[in-house]
Amino acid sequence: GENVEQHPSTLSVQEGDSAVIKCTYSDSASNYFPWYKQELGKRPQLIIDIRSNVGEKKDQRIAVTLNKTAKHFSLHITETQPEDSAVYFCAASIEGNQFYFGTGTSLTVIP
Amino acid sequence: EPEVTQTPSHQVTQMGQEVILRCVPISNHLYFYWYRQILGQKVEFLVSFYNNEISEKSEIFDDQFSVERPDGSNFTLKIRSTKLEDSAMYFCASSDQGGGDTQYFGPGTRLTVL
Numbered sequence: 122g123e124n125v126e127q128h129p130s131t132l133s134v135q136e137g138d139s140a141v142i143k144c145t146y147s148d149s150a151s152n153y154f155p156w157y158k159q160e161l162g163k164r165p166q167l168i169i170d171i172r173s174n175v176g177e178k179k180d181q182r183i184a185v186t187l188n189k190t191a192k193h194f195s196l197h198i199t200e201t202q203p204e205d206s207a208v209y210f211c212a213a214s215i216e217g218n219q220f221y222f223g224t225g226t227s228l229t230v231i232p
Numbered sequence: 233e234p235e236v237t238q239t240p241s242h243q244v245t246q247m248g249q250e251v252i253l254r255c256v257p258i259s260n261h262l263y264f265y266w267y268r269q270i271l272g273q274k275v276e277f278l279v280s281f282y283n284n285e286i287s288e289k290s291e292i293f294d295d296q297f298s299v300e301r302p303d304g305s306n307f308t309l310k311i312r313s314t315k316l317e318d319s320a321m322y323f324c325a326s327s328d329q330g331g332g333d334t335q336y337f338g339p340g341t342r343l344t345v346l
Contacts, residue, residue, distance in 0.1 A: 155335075157337075163339065164236075164323065164337045164338060165275065165337045166337070167334055167335075167336070212275075218263060218265065218280035218282070218287055219277045219290070220265075220275075220277060222274045222275040222277075223274065224274045225274060
C-alpha cells in the first residue's frame with residue numbers, strides 16, 4: 122500500500138516567518154493530497170488540498186505544491202501567527218476512500 | 233456549517249468489554265469512515281462504508297470490529313472485546329463523493345481500555 126513520510130516532526134518559527142512542511146509518498150497512483158490541522162484535543166480540520174492534475178494551490182497565507190515526478194508535496198505557511206501553532210498532517214489517497222496519513226508535524230509559532 | 237458529530241467524547245471500559253462508538257455524519261454525505269489515532273501517533277484508517285456495506289478496510293479492522301448504519305443518520309463502530317491496545321482516539325469522517333474527495337472529521341471519541 123501507500124506509504125507517506127512527513128518531515129520535520131517538530132518545527133519552531135518566529136511569528137511572521139514562513140514554515141514549510143514536506144511529505145513524500147510511494148505510490149504514483151495517488152492523486153489527492155489533503156492537509157489537516159489538528160489543535161490539541163480537537164478534530165483534524167482540512168486546511169488545503171491538491172489534486173494530481175495541479176502543481177500548486179494557494180489560499181491566502183497557505184500554499185501547497187506537488188511534484189508528481191519526485192512524489193513529494195509541501196505545505197507552505199507564510200507570515201505565521203501564534204494561532205497557526207498546531208499539529209499538521211499530510212495525507213495521500215489513491216482513487217479510493219482510504220487516506221494514508223503522515224506522522225504529523227508539530228508547529229510552534231513563537232510570538 | 234454542518235459538522236460530523238460523535239458520542240461519547242470519552243469512553244472508559246474494562247478489557248474484554250464491548251463498546252459502541254457513535255457518529256452522525258454530515259447529512260447529505262454518502263461515504264463514511266472510521267480512523268483511529270493512538271496518542272502521539274499518526275491517524276490510521278480503519279474502514280470505509282458506502283451504500284450499506286464496507287468498501288475498504290485496513291489490517292487493523294479485524295473480526296473484533298464491525299460497523300453499522302442502523303438508521304438514516306447514525307454510523308457506529310463496535311469493538312466486540314476490547315484490548316488494552318485499542319485505547320486511542322477514534323475519529324469518524326464523512327465525504328460527499330468518496331474516491332479521494334474531501335473527508336470531514338468528527339471531534340473524536342477517546343477510548344480508554346483499563
